[in-house]
Amino acid sequence: MTVEAHKESHGFQTEAKQLLHLMIHSLYSNKEIFLRELVSNASDAADKLRFEALSKPELLEEDPDLRIRIEFDKDEGTISITDNGIGMSRDEVIENLGTIARSGTASFMQNLTGDQKKDAHLIGQFGVGFYSAFIVADRVEVFTRRAGADADQGVHWECSGEAEYTVENVEWPKRGTRVVLHLKDDAKEFADGWRLRSIIKKYSDHIAIPVEMLKEEAPVAEGEEEKESKAPEFEAVNAAQAxxxxxxxxxxxxxxxxxxxxxxxxxxxxxxxxxxxxxxxxxxxxxxxxxxxxxxxxxxxxxxxxxxxxxxxxxxxxxxxxxxxxxxxxxxxxxxxxxxxxxxxxxxxxxxxxxxxxxxxxxxxxxxxxxxxxxxxxxxxxxxxxxFGNVIKEGPAEDFSNKEKIAKLLRFSSTHTDEPKQDQSLEDYVGRMQEGQKYIYYVCADNFATAKSSPYLEVFRKKGIEVLLLTDQIDEWFVGHMTEFDGKPFQDVAKGALDLGEAESDEDKAEREKVEEQAGALVERVKEVLKNRVEEVRATTRLVDSPACLVVSEQDMGPQMRRILEQAGQALPEAKPIFEVNPSHPLVQRLDQEQDEDRFADLTNILMDQANLAAGNQLADPADYVRRLNALLLELNS
Missing domain, CATH: 3.30.230.80 (Ribosomal Protein S5; domain 2)
Known part of the structure; x- marks a missing residue:
């Protein structure tokens, strides 16, 4: 039967071309890895045939015993890896060997640094085992036929590691794939039986089908007659047990x-x-x-x-x-x-x-x-x-039955160390809780610096109460499902009224009531100025060094979660914050003494905008904030 060659040249996908360049220039310091990757691919091909043959036993043809054979030719400088697995059609050859059909290709290429050691890890992570052939070969040929196809449907693929490869139809009597490596001059050492055997034992002993090589004939001792030559005999080199x-x-x-x-x-x-x-x-x-x-x-x-x-x-x-x-x-x-x-x-x-x-x-x-x-x-x-911490945080919402096990695996940053490293467990936190402390306190922010310097932490630092610093995008959603640990509810320090539980002494309560009473008139004036911007204004004792802060209502969504949903295109109802002022702060005391209502309004809006910035939020009208602040600075200098 004659086969119409139908030979074509194809250009590589851009990413594949760059990978080839890296491979050809000896990216890997450990060159012998090529054999592990090609044997692994051959093993996968055998697995796929075994599966398809469950419903189509005819795919096994007349060769039901699956195996991988490795041969070499020292004189020619070649190594061949042959399997009788599923094989490939012409279209599959072009798809599998000419492109990198895997998600994340663009991200992968962006992460290549030019540092050989780091890039080797990336390529391994990306999973492009076939291309490792070019670590040792300057030309690679693939002969393959898909199980069940006619002998004249064989395919020959060839590439010299340049920008193109060729594909043509060939006669190929047996199903499966044969990869022929034409070794580079500096890789001829691999065309050696003992070297190949040691690599197979090292990396591929666990492969569940036999990896075979020709039996090594013992050298003829001096004085002995040469035995009659026998037909070449293959033997398994690996354990061939799953x-x-x-x-x-x-x-x-x-x-x-x-x-x-x-x-x-x-x-x-x-x-x-x-x-x-x-x-x-x-x-x-x-x-x-x-x-x-x-x-x-x-x-x-x-x-x-x-x-x-x-x-x-x-x-x-x-x-x-x-x-x-x-x-x-x-x-x-x-x-x-x-x-x-x-x-x-x-x-x-x-x-x-x-x-x-x-x-x-x-x-x-x-x-x-x-x-x-x-x-x-x-x-x-x-x-x-x-x-993988961010992925584990998805667990409490998806797996209620294992919520306690998941909770013990969680790690966070906290005010206990003020380090960005997430290494504090909830068990550690609970073990350090103060006597009478009812809640596990946390604050959400877009980054560690914002969380660490958050005004919401001021009273907690003053009293030595630890607060978790949550800076991952998933955190606010996560704590909505991880509502408590070891009987201790989670409490957002930027939500609702301040509740320190028994950590608030009688003196603290008396001070809070006194502050609220004395600041009543100021609160009403501020409320009139900000009536279109806030839900409520109130005096607070949660602040020590800051003049004001914004608090979210207990039932409302936090700003971090709101931003995520808005970025996803979800329409959300308007939610106004609660504005809390610190009557003990000199700026607020100065504000209380201001008689000019226009100037009072400007100062109040500046405080409101500063509270927004301190919370990590963006201003709705930055230009207005700059105008008010500039006017104040000019007035101070006049």
Whole structure:
């Protein structure tokens, strides 16, 4: 049968071209990583064939035993990695090898720095394993045919690491893919049997199908006759046993780490992992990992996520998201169940009772794993929190049953240290609460500097009461669902009337009543000036060093949450703040003595605008504020 070549040249996607440039210029210091990535891709191709063959057994053709074969030619300077997995059609070759079809591409390229060490981590994080072939090769060929296609539907892809690649149809009798690497001069060392075997044992021993190489013939000793030449014989180099099926006591930490890199397509070690076998009402094995780097699409809630699902050791699907809640979407790993049918689909999983039971158990396991990491290694847990803390804060709204476990994992900045580092737990906070303190106090702000210098903290600093400093965008939404911890309600110090509970002494109460009474006339004058801008005006004892502040009504949405919703295009009803003045402050005392009503109005509006700025808000009319302030400054200098 003749094959119409139909050879075409294609240009790379811009991002792929830049990646190739980085690869070709030896981005990785550890060159042998290329073999791990290509073997991992071949393993994925075998998994996908096994899954599709469940409903279409004819795809296995006459070759049901899945394997990966690695061959080399020292004289030619080539290495070939061949699998008999699912293979690719012409369109799939162009899609998979000519573009980077993954969300976050633009973000990825923006993060490239030119620093080889840092960029190596980024590329590993982005997951572009095939391109690692160009670390050692100056020319790469791919021969492939999709399972079930005719022999004349084979495809030949070739690239020399430049701006273009070629694709043509070829005769390819067997399904699967063969990647041929034409090694660079400085990478010819890899065309060696013992070197390749050691790399496979190091990185790919856990691959669940055999990785084969030709048997190495023992050299003929002097005086011995050469044996009759036999047909070449392949042998498995790896253990070829799924790692999660082995006993934990038989698995080394390094094996766990390498398996993580295989399933996550990550170049970095995980922070921690949990390997567990469950027998009883449910029968399943799980191996769960916490990454040490966040993916680019972490905050794209509809991005691919989830565990690799196997049923009775048979691969079913990548990214089975039904077994963990959305706020744990960063977790990587494998789930192998004996209680699900082999023909299970995403739709069936959503309705299956076993799915819900496994999800509940795995969620608790992840939270326990994180709790153990927090108690055993605070520094490693801090790394985790810095990466994934904002995602964990989604938990209380999504997972009421585990709210207490989630609460113990939370970390915050607070006035206890006045450091931007979020390393204070709620248990620590409660342990430091003053006698009689009823609330866990917090303040929300757009950034740490604004939170730390907030006027709302003044009376709390004076009395030595700790306040949590919440500066993440999600925080105000989060505390709306995380309403209390250990029986202590959360209280926003910028909302409602000041309530210090029993921390307010009888003298404090008497002082507050006296201030309110003496400032009554001033409050009424200010209220008349600001009647269109505020809901209420009142004297306060919550301020020490500031003349005034804005407070949100107890039932109203905070300014941080309001800004987020407005940026999302949501129409919100108008909400006016409460204006509180500090009668003990010299500026307010000077204001109280002002007889000129126009000047009184100007000074009052200036105080109102300053309170807005101190709260981290934007002024509705900055030009008016500047005009009033300039007029006051000129008057002082006249």
């Amino acid at each position: 790692l999660w099926t082995r006993s934990r006591s038989d698995i080394k930490s390094e094996e766990y780490r390498e398996f993580y890199k295989h399933i996550a397509h990550d170049f970095d070690d995980p922070l921690t992992w949990s390997h567990n076998r469950v027998e009883g009402k449910l029968d399943y094995t799980s191996l769960l990992y916490i990454p040490s780097r966040a993916p680019f699409d972490l905050y794209q809630r509809d991005a691919a996520r989830g565990l690799k699902l196997y049923v009775q050791r048979t691969f079913i699907m990548d990214d089975a998201e039904q077994f963990l809640p959305l706020y744990l979407r960063f977790v990587k790993g494998v789930l192998d169940s004996n209680d699900l049918p082999l023909n299970v689909s995403r739709e069936i999983l959503q309705k299956d009772r076993n799915t819900d039971a496994i999800k509940s158990a795995l969620t608790k396991r992840v939270l326990d794993m994180l709790g153990k990491l927090a108690s055993k290694d605070a520094d490693e847990y801090q790394k985790f929190w810095d990466l």
